[in-house]
Amino acid sequence: MPPIVWDLHPRKKGAESEVGTCQECQGQGRIECKECDGKGTVEKDCDECDGQGNLEKAKCQECDGEGSIESECEVCEGYGMKECEACSGTGKRTPFLN
Ligand SMILES: [Zn+2]
Ligand SMILES: [Zn+2]
Ligand SMILES: [Zn+2]
Secondary structure, eight states, X not given: OOOOOOOSOHHHHHHHHHHHBOTTTTTSSEEXXXXXXXXXXXXXXXXXXXXXXXXXXXXXXXXXXXXXXXXXXXXXXXXXEEXXXXXXXXXXXXXXXX
Protein backbone atom coordinates (compact mmCIF):
# COMPACT_ATOMS: atom_id res chain seq x y z
CA MET A 1 0.00 0.00 0.00
CA PRO A 2 1.54 3.29 -1.05
CA PRO A 3 1.07 6.08 1.46
CA ILE A 4 -1.65 8.59 0.72
CA VAL A 5 -0.10 11.69 -0.71
CA TRP A 6 -1.74 14.77 0.64
CA ASP A 7 -1.73 17.98 -1.21
CA LEU A 8 1.01 19.86 0.55
CA HIS A 9 0.35 23.16 -1.13
CA PRO A 10 -3.32 23.97 -0.86
CA ARG A 11 -2.49 27.54 -0.02
CA LYS A 12 -0.51 28.04 -3.15
CA LYS A 13 -3.41 26.74 -5.21
CA GLY A 14 -5.74 29.19 -3.57
CA ALA A 15 -3.40 32.05 -4.18
CA GLU A 16 -3.14 31.19 -7.82
CA SER A 17 -6.87 31.11 -8.35
CA GLU A 18 -7.16 34.41 -6.54
CA VAL A 19 -4.74 35.97 -8.92
CA GLY A 20 -6.57 34.59 -11.93
CA THR A 21 -10.00 35.70 -10.85
CA CYS A 22 -10.92 39.32 -10.76
CA GLN A 23 -11.91 40.15 -7.21
CA GLU A 24 -13.88 43.18 -8.22
CA CYS A 25 -16.49 41.14 -10.03
CA GLN A 26 -15.77 37.69 -8.57
CA GLY A 27 -14.93 36.53 -12.06
CA GLN A 28 -18.31 37.55 -13.44
CA GLY A 29 -16.91 40.19 -15.73
CA ARG A 30 -19.75 42.44 -14.70
CA ILE A 31 -20.50 44.32 -11.54
CA GLU A 32 -23.61 45.85 -10.14
CA CYS A 33 -23.98 49.39 -11.29
CA LYS A 34 -23.40 51.61 -8.30
CA GLU A 35 -25.07 54.53 -9.93
CA CYS A 36 -28.48 52.88 -9.82
CA ASP A 37 -27.84 50.13 -7.24
CA GLY A 38 -28.45 47.54 -9.91
CA LYS A 39 -31.97 48.72 -10.61
CA GLY A 40 -31.23 50.05 -14.04
CA THR A 41 -33.14 53.22 -13.35
CA VAL A 42 -32.34 56.31 -11.39
CA GLU A 43 -34.68 58.78 -9.85
CA LYS A 44 -33.91 62.36 -10.44
CA ASP A 45 -35.57 65.65 -9.90
CA CYS A 46 -37.99 66.58 -12.55
CA ASP A 47 -36.51 69.27 -14.74
CA GLU A 48 -39.90 70.62 -15.62
CA CYS A 49 -40.88 71.60 -12.09
CA ASP A 50 -37.46 71.59 -10.45
CA GLY A 51 -38.50 68.72 -8.21
CA GLN A 52 -41.46 70.63 -6.80
CA GLY A 53 -44.14 68.43 -8.31
CA ASN A 54 -46.22 71.36 -9.37
CA LEU A 55 -46.04 74.35 -11.60
CA GLU A 56 -47.69 77.50 -10.34
CA LYS A 57 -50.88 75.92 -9.06
CA ALA A 58 -51.15 73.06 -11.44
CA LYS A 59 -49.74 69.61 -11.00
CA CYS A 60 -46.69 69.04 -13.10
CA GLN A 61 -47.63 66.81 -15.99
CA GLU A 62 -44.10 65.73 -16.63
CA CYS A 63 -43.68 63.93 -13.32
CA ASP A 64 -47.35 63.58 -12.44
CA GLY A 65 -46.80 65.65 -9.33
CA GLU A 66 -44.11 63.38 -7.96
CA GLY A 67 -41.34 65.90 -8.30
CA SER A 68 -39.00 63.21 -9.52
CA ILE A 69 -38.90 61.01 -12.53
CA GLU A 70 -37.44 57.61 -13.01
CA SER A 71 -35.17 57.44 -15.94
CA GLU A 72 -32.90 54.88 -17.42
CA CYS A 73 -29.51 54.81 -15.80
CA GLU A 74 -27.03 56.26 -18.23
CA VAL A 75 -24.08 54.48 -16.70
CA CYS A 76 -25.37 50.96 -17.30
CA GLU A 77 -27.92 51.85 -19.98
CA GLY A 78 -30.68 50.33 -17.92
CA TYR A 79 -29.08 46.93 -17.41
CA GLY A 80 -28.32 47.37 -13.74
CA MET A 81 -24.98 45.75 -14.38
CA LYS A 82 -21.98 47.15 -16.06
CA GLU A 83 -18.74 45.85 -17.36
CA CYS A 84 -16.11 45.43 -14.72
CA GLU A 85 -13.46 47.99 -15.41
CA ALA A 86 -10.81 46.22 -13.39
CA CYS A 87 -10.74 43.26 -15.76
CA SER A 88 -12.38 44.80 -18.81
CA GLY A 89 -15.22 42.35 -18.51
CA THR A 90 -13.11 39.25 -18.80
CA GLY A 91 -13.51 38.19 -15.16
CA LYS A 92 -9.82 37.43 -15.06
CA ARG A 93 -6.92 39.38 -13.92
CA THR A 94 -3.26 38.66 -14.09
CA PRO A 95 -0.74 40.08 -11.66
CA PHE A 96 1.10 41.64 -14.54
CA LEU A 97 -1.73 43.86 -15.58
CA ASN A 98 -3.44 46.59 -13.62
ZN1 LIG B 1 -42.33 67.76 -12.57
ZN1 LIG C 1 -26.93 51.85 -13.59
ZN1 LIG D 1 -13.64 42.14 -12.97
